[in-house]
Amino acid sequence: MTGFIGPETRIQDFSLWDKMKSTRRVLSFDLEITARCNNDCHHCYINLPAGDKRAREQELTLSEIERIASEAVKLGAFWVLITGGEPLLRPDFPEIYISLKRKGLLVSVFTNATMIQKEHVDLFLKYPPRDIEVSVYGATKETYEKVTGSPGSFDAFERGLKLLVDSGVRVRLKAMALRSNLHELPAISVFCRKYTKDYYRFDPLLHLRFDGDAKRNAGIIAERLTPEEIVTIEQADSERFGSLQKNCDKLINENFCHTGCDHLFHCGAGNGSFSVSYDGKFRLCSSLWAPETMYDFRTGTLHDAWVNTVPRVRELRSRDPEFLKTCRRCPLINLCLWCPAHSYLETGAMDACVEYFCQVAHARAAALGYKGPGPYTHESRTDTIGEL
Amino acid sequence: MDNLTPESILVHSDDIVSREIEGELIIVPIASGIGDMEDELYTLNETGRSIWERIDGKRSLQNITGDLAEEYSATPDIIMKDVVGLAEELLKRKILVIKG
Numbered sequence: 001m002t003g004f005i006g007p008e009t010r011i012q013d014f015s016l017w018d019k020m021k022s023t024r025r026v027l028s029f030d031l032e033i034t035a036r037c038n039n040d041c042h043h044c045y046i047n048l049p050a051g052d053k054r055a056r057e058q059e060l061t062l063s064e065i066e067r068i069a070s071e072a073v074k075l076g077a078f079w080v081l082i083t084g085g086e087p088l089l090r091p092d093f094p095e096i097y098i099s100l101k102r103k104g105l106l107v108s109v110f111t112n113a114t115m116i117q118k119e120h121v122d123l124f125l126k127y128p129p130r131d132i133e134v135s136v137y138g139a140t141k142e143t144y145e146k147v148t149g150s151p152g153s154f155d156a157f158e159r160g161l162k163l164l165v166d167s168g169v170r171v172r173l174k175a176m177a178l179r180s181n182l183h184e185l186p187a188i189s190v191f192c193r194k195y196t197k198d199y200y201r202f203d204p205l206l207h208l209r210f211d212g213d214a215k216r217n218a219g220i221i222a223e224r225l226t227p228e229e230i231v232t233i234e235q236a237d238s239e240r241f242g243s244l245q246k247n248c249d250k251l252i253n254e255n256f257c258h259t260g261c262d263h264l265f266h267c268g269a270g271n272g273s274f275s276v277s278y279d280g281k282f283r284l285c286s287s288l289w290a291p292e293t294m295y296d297f298r299t300g301t302l303h304d305a306w307v308n309t310v311p312r313v314r315e316l317r318s319r320d321p322e323f324l325k326t327c328r329r330c331p332l333i334n335l336c337l338w339c340p341a342h343s344y345l346e347t348g349a350m351d352a353c354v355e356y357f358c359q360v361a362h363a364r365a366a367a368l369g370y371k372g373p374g375p376y377t378h379e380s381r382t383d384t385i386g387e388l
Numbered sequence: 389m390d391n392l393t394p395e396s397i398l399v400h401s402d403d404i405v406s407r408e409i410e411g412e413l414i415i416v417p418i419a420s421g422i423g424d425m426e427d428e429l430y431t432l433n434e435t436g437r438s439i440w441e442r443i444d445g446k447r448s449l450q451n452i453t454g455d456l457a458e459e460y461s462a463t464p465d466i467i468m469k470d471v472v473g474l475a476e477e478l479l480k481r482k483i484l485v486i487k488g
Contacts, residue, residue: 023412073407077411104405128419
């Protein structure tokens with residue numbers, strides 16, 4: 001050993017990250033390369049039909065993606081997530097993928113795996129992704145296709161997943177916990193563990209669509225589980241519930257009640273990461289679609305968005321007294337799906353209370369031993385602080 | 389390394405990307421076969437970096453040694469040992485390749 005080269009460094013142990021975080025660098029970004037999908041899942045917040053001509057015409061071109069990625073790399077970005085819609089619907093997916101790799105980015109891909117072909121596997125073997133994350137909607141054809149609304153999708157999914165796994169591509173699996181597949185969640189867990197040793201995760205928290213489509217939003221709401229059902233499935237997953245219990249003091253933050261802060265954003269949106277929509281809009285996170293918080297890459301630069309838009313948005317404040325005395329002071333904020341982005345999708349305002357989120361948060365808190373007041377109502381939660 | 393001589397000309401592999409972040413040189417493998425783990429990144433210390441930056445597919449190891457010996461007012465024999473040592477390490481990891 002000459003001592004010139006550092007030892008092989010696992011990226012999560014890289015001391016440089018701490019340095020980068022302290023200098024407001026870009027660390028990562030999500031890239032939605034399409035909003036179109038070959039499935040028609042009821043619960044999806046973004047999917048447009050695979051043949052939607054208008055959506056396709058609005059998609060960022062390869063050269064636009066390259067420009068945005070080059071700017072992101074210049075600002076320090078190390079990770080990119082290629083997502084959609086279904087990214088593999090784009091015939092130029094391999095070019096986009098290689099282009100991002102060649103910029104020195106670590107690339108993850110979200111896919112439903114139904115369109116995976118040998119060419120994709122060869123690509124991933126030659127240029128390894130950081131990971132491929134595949135959604136599992138059911139463990140049987142009947143349930144899977146009830147969720148996707150796409151006949152033949154289960155066989156295509158199993159074929160694609162097997163192709164990836166058998167070739168040694170690193171795959172992680174995830175599931176949405178839905179009304180349509182709730183009865184099959186244990187079987188989905190078994191199915192996932194059969195294919196990968198990695199921890200598989202499920203998400204029971206559905207948010208509404210980016211385009212506000214009322215009919216489809218009704219479909220999402222119909223797929224939501226009750227707060228009690230969410231708690232039950234979380235408790236049944238010992239790994240997940242153990243983690244909630246372990247981090248209880250961070251998830252339930254009593255001090256939050258006393259800040260008196262009226263800022264809307266207390267999350268990490270725009271702190272080291274951002275999201276690019278399929279039609280070239282810069283957003284602080286993938287859920288944030290309020291027009292006043294977005295920036296158009298087609299008429300501007302990432303540098304401008306990062307230096308000007310992000311601080312402006314993060315400085316936004318609420319003037320709604322109801323919000324300021326309830327959600328803004330709620331110690332359960334980290335157990336809640338509430339955030340300015342989801343509030344906007346539910347109500348059209350970034351500082352509105354959402355009763356379903358509140359009920360879920362309180363049910364989760366109660367399961368963790370929280371003895372504060374019950375679900376939010378305008379009367380009961382004005383200034384009562386719960387106790388642990 | 390048997391086939392490495394003072395006349396050898398090396399070049400950065402097409403399968404890596406080197407990036408500078410916060411003043412540090414980071415080598416990011418982009419293709420399989422570089423390093424043992426997919427999550428691996430490499431950094432070079434200041435001396436390693438001064439050698440790395442001179443490896444351009446044109447200059448031989450001897451030329452690079454001469455250049456560094458002049459810049460650092462050091463004995464070429466000692467510098468050559470360092471240059472070859474680093475080159476061997478990076479060749480082993482396929483971060484560098486021998487040109488031609």
